[in-house]
Amino acid sequence: MALPTNLHYKALCRxxxxxxxxxxxxxxxxxxxILQLKAFSDADWAACMDSRRSTTGCCVFLGDSLVSWKAKKHNTMAKSSSEAEYRALAFTSCEIQWLTYLLENFKVHFIQPALLYCDNDSARYIDANSIFHERTKHIDIDCHVVRERLHSKLFHLLPISTLEQVADKS
Structure with missing residues (x-):
């Protein structure tokens, strides 16, 4: 915005x-x-048959409308499904934070905190357990990213089964 170039202008025109x-x-x-951010995070551990790298995916809804989605192959190999799932959580928490800031800047009134659904029990346990163990050292930064956002009440971390129970009642 401070120093736009012809490249920026061409992108704008496109x-x-x-x-x-x-x-x-x-x-x-x-x-x-109801305007509330709901996000779903998942990882497919060692999905690529050539490199054995995991794939992370997330989708974020505002109310009933999909507003953001992404799938990406990890740059490095995950040693466990928990590691892959936790990296997916970190990625999705960043997306929630960005969308929250965007909605606040546009002065859109929405229910906070967001809901983040994860289907991996061990990833949710790592988040609930504030003591770092040797087994989680390799995902230390991701742990801090997710915990910081969770403790600042940016989102609630919920199991997918919670969503299924709500659907069954309606």
Whole structure:
């Protein structure tokens, strides 16, 4: 923003041409939807058959509408499924933080904290246990990232089974 170049201008023109060319597409936010960020985090441990690297995926909803999603192959190999899942949690917590700041800057009123669903019990246990062990040393930074955001009440970390129980009651 401080020093825009011709490259920035070309990128802006491309985005505007895309928006102009697709007027019927967009995100739909129904009036009945409760505005709260809900995120789902998952990892596929050692999924790549060539490199044995894991794949991380997340999707984030604002109310009933999908607003962010991403899947990415890890740069390094994970030694366990817990490590892969915890890296996915760290990645998703960063996405939640960014979207929270974005919504606050746009002055969108939404329910806080966000809900982050994870299907891995050991990843949730690592987060609940504040004592670092030798077994978690290799994911030390990810642990700090997730715990810092969890303790600042940016999100609640919940098991997927909680979501299934809510769906069964309705």
């Amino acid at each position: 985005v505007l041409r895309y928006i102009k060319g697709s007027p019927g597409q967009g995100l739909y936010y129904p009036n009945s939807s």
